Amino acid sequence: MATLVTGLRCLVCGATHAHKNILTCPKCGEQGILDVEYDFDCLAARFTQTRRDSLQRDIWRYCDFLPVSSDVPLPPLHIGWTPIYDVPRLAKAVGISKLFLKDDGRNPTNSFKDRASAVGVMKAREFSFDTIACASTGNAASSLAGLSAAIGLKSYIFVPQRAPEPKVTQLLIFGATVMRVQGTYEQAFDLCTQACEEFGWYNRSSGINPFLVEGKKTAGLEIAEQFGKNIPDWVVVSVGDGCTIGGIGKGLQEMKRPGVLDRVPRLLGVQAEGAKPVLEAFKSRKDLVPTGTNTVADSIAVGTPRNWRRAIQQVKASTGDMIAVSDEEILDAMRLTARLGGVFGEPAGVAGVAGLKKAISTGIVKPDESAVVVITGNGLKDIQSAKQAAGQAIDIEPKLEALQRALRK
Amino acid sequence: MATLVTGLRCLVCGATHAHKNILTCPKCGEQGILDVEYDFDCLAARFTQTRRDSLQRDIWRYCDFLPVSSDVPLPPLHIGWTPIYDVPRLAKAVGISKLFLKDDGRNPTNSFKDRASAVGVMKAREFSFDTIACASTGNAASSLAGLSAAIGLKSYIFVPQRAPEPKVTQLLIFGATVMRVQGTYEQAFDLCTQACEEFGWYNRSSGINPFLVEGKKTAGLEIAEQFGKNIPDWVVVSVGDGCTIGGIGKGLQEMKRPGVLDRVPRLLGVQAEGAKPVLEAFKSRKDLVPTGTNTVADSIAVGTPRNWRRAIQQVKASTGDMIAVSDEEILDAMRLTARLGGVFGEPAGVAGVAGLKKAISTGIVKPDESAVVVITGNGLKDIQSAKQAAGQAIDIEPKLEALQRALRK
Numbered sequence A, B: 001m002a003t004l005v006t007g008l009r010c011l012v013c014g015a016t017h018a019h020k021n022i023l024t025c026p027k028c029g030e031q032g033i034l035d036v037e038y039d040f041d042c043l044a045a046r047f048t049q050t051r052r053d054s055l056q057r058d059i060w061r062y063c064d065f066l067p068v069s070s071d072v073p074l075p076p077l078h079i080g081w082t083p084i085y086d087v088p089r090l091a092k093a094v095g096i097s098k099l100f101l102k103d104d105g106r107n108p109t110n111s112f113k114d115r116a117s118a119v120g121v122m123k124a125r126e127f128s129f130d131t132i133a134c135a136s137t138g139n140a141a142s143s144l145a146g147l148s149a150a151i152g153l154k155s156y157i158f159v160p161q162r163a164p165e166p167k168v169t170q171l172l173i174f175g176a177t178v179m180r181v182q183g184t185y186e187q188a189f190d191l192c193t194q195a196c197e198e199f200g201w202y203n204r205s206s207g208i209n210p211f212l213v214e215g216k217k218t219a220g221l222e223i224a225e226q227f228g229k230n231i232p233d234w235v236v237v238s239v240g241d242g243c244t245i246g247g248i249g250k251g252l253q254e255m256k257r258p259g260v261l262d263r264v265p266r267l268l269g270v271q272a273e274g275a276k277p278v279l280e281a282f283k284s285r286k287d288l289v290p291t292g293t294n295t296v297a298d299s300i301a302v303g304t305p306r307n308w309r310r311a312i313q314q315v316k317a318s319t320g321d322m323i324a325v326s327d328e329e330i331l332d333a334m335r336l337t338a339r340l341g342g343v344f345g346e347p348a349g350v351a352g353v354a355g356l357k358k359a360i361s362t363g364i365v366k367p368d369e370s371a372v373v374v375i376t377g378n379g380l381k382d383i384q385s386a387k388q389a390a391g392q393a394i395d396i397e398p399k400l401e402a403l404q405r406a407l408r409k
Helices: A040-046 A049-054 A059-065 A088-094 A114-126 A139-151 A165-173 A185-199 A212-230 A243-254 A277-284 A308-317 A327-341 A347-361 A379-390 A400-408 B040-046 B049-054 B059-065 B088-094 B114-126 B139-151 B165-173 B185-199 B212-230 B243-254 B277-284 B308-317 B327-341 B347-361 B379-390 B400-408
Strands: A005-010 A034-038 A084-086 A098-103 A131-135 A154-160 A177-181 A234-238 A266-272 A321-325 A370-375 A394-396 B005-010 B034-038 B084-086 B098-103 B131-135 B154-160 B177-181 B234-238 B266-272 B321-325 B370-375 B394-396
Touching (some): A034 A212, A059 A212, A098 A212, A114 A212, A131 A185, A139 A165, A154 A165, A154 A185, A243 A266, A321 A347, A327 A347, A327 A379, A327 B139, A327 B165, A379 B379, B059 B212, B084 B212, B088 B327, B131 B185, B139 B154, B177 B185, B234 B347, B243 B266, B243 B308, B266 B347, B277 B308, B321 B327, B347 B370, B347 B379, B394 B400
Parallel strands (some): A131 A154, A234 A370, B131 B154, B234 B370, B266 B321
Antiparallel strands (some): A084 A098
């Protein structure tokens, strides 16, 4: 079936452009993030209950909602349709009546970013590129490396110096060429953009590529379908570049048209205290001012977010809110989420749990409301942070008496 | 519905015991591994095509095949029904006409062992224990910690000194009390057994606990259902303690009765050169002689396997074979599997790919046959090994000229 994409609309000037290989609005330059638009009448007619029952349970059930061509083979990895868990003990600890976790660390390369990379490699193929590149603090990179390996596309990855070793190793094992840039994420991002222009590579950087956020949208589509009319009051998402919460918000909104949702839940965007420019722009109602970054949650340590407009638009459209949490609160959430929810998330992955707890204590979220937190990455991706949160093993000799002594302590 | 378990049969003396809280055969002692038996007439009558279509897609679709009580609530985590990928580029590199990977690193704590732990925590609850313990080289431990956290059971874990840090961190974050035993896996195992007797903890050690292997069996049941009549010629599994391949073999056999399979595929058991006592016993047709262990594949580094009889029985029942691979071959398989299959497995997780490649070159497996390899754990669990296999990132300054120089090299 033909794609239902009708065009690409600039989030700054509102101009619409044809669906083709462009990154940002030609009129507004790099600030002009583009949003993919669809024929929603046709989409709603296609996405009927009968048809839904027969669709596969991964992100490709949403092909009609995505800018992908049916001429390009789908990547073989199983992406999305990640599990949702009801976690009453964690709900109690956080102070809310009903809490769910959606574990997106269960994706093939263990993060939410696989949703975006899957669409990225499809677009690279559609536009006849044989090489794809991205700049990333880590997860988008490992994800792109994994998806590229799965379909046989060459990948170049630009990572900032502080990217955690497990993430770098993960992308090297997938055969990506990895450039560790002696500088910040922003410098890695700029170098990647230049390199794509210079060498004719496809640019997957999700901050600006208009198609990537559509992949992220699938998490919102899924949340809507998985809960249906029982959708919680709040959907809680950690915020770095802004495209994850922007994509999830878009997906939730789009599920009103086929009648899957009556109402869109409120979005709670959670940033780290040490990197909260989107929160500042949201509160001040002014344009974003870039900041430095200082947080244990490397996946949301973005000082110059590209997709802040989309994030703020979606939070406002949902009558949602934003909040920031300290590293200490994040590490505490890491323990709580693992011990009471059975899910081991990386720092950015559990920042939503920390943010929800804080939002309840400050009155933004009411204790009798319900929420789902999207866990965006697996804790194995950042063992150094986990170690800070986890505590210590007890060293003992292999003797029962040694164990008895240790237990008495 | 009532459980279909009819009793527990000793793999050594053949005596049958009632289904209750026992670990090994009272007559044969620790060698007397018990096998759970079922009412297969009743089971086959229940497991009809119509009923299968409506069953959930995780290990609990096989409740009738498992020794679990319907009075005990199921753990909330989504376990099993892991994806199977067709990997033609990897098939070519390995030298076989058709190759599939079943990615069991996609389980909640990122390894195959979640299948066993899920049944373990259910049995602990059923037998009214509030504490569960195990000895493990790592994966069974993290898995038990995660499953215990998910249902609120207290857990004590005994790990050998060499357990990789990511695995230890993973179980600490889940709130387990971790005893790092200054000695080998075997010493950790013995201390755990003593501690369970002394303190009244439930013993999850899968080498001897008869119920754990039933959880592992679900991978065999799934492979049978996922492929159906198109089941490949070979199912390839890495072998440490023997219960993984033993469980998978049992699951495949059990799928003949409800008519899901016509024939059971041949099992290829793969050990590491540095820890291959099961292979030696298989080849010599004599009782197992314990060995030392020296391999990068820590999850199958078992010198005193407890379930070797079950492993050998299942390999023979399937007219299968066994083979050993070097660490170098394992690291090579780690690269190949990631780069050509898009799956990042830990060393023991990809040992099957290495074993299959070798089995083709030695004529055990024919190039025109088909195979599925079970990837038993995610590569993020052992980053140190992955680093040996992965190669290096290229450090560059954040300048296009620096990139151009690096690319010319």
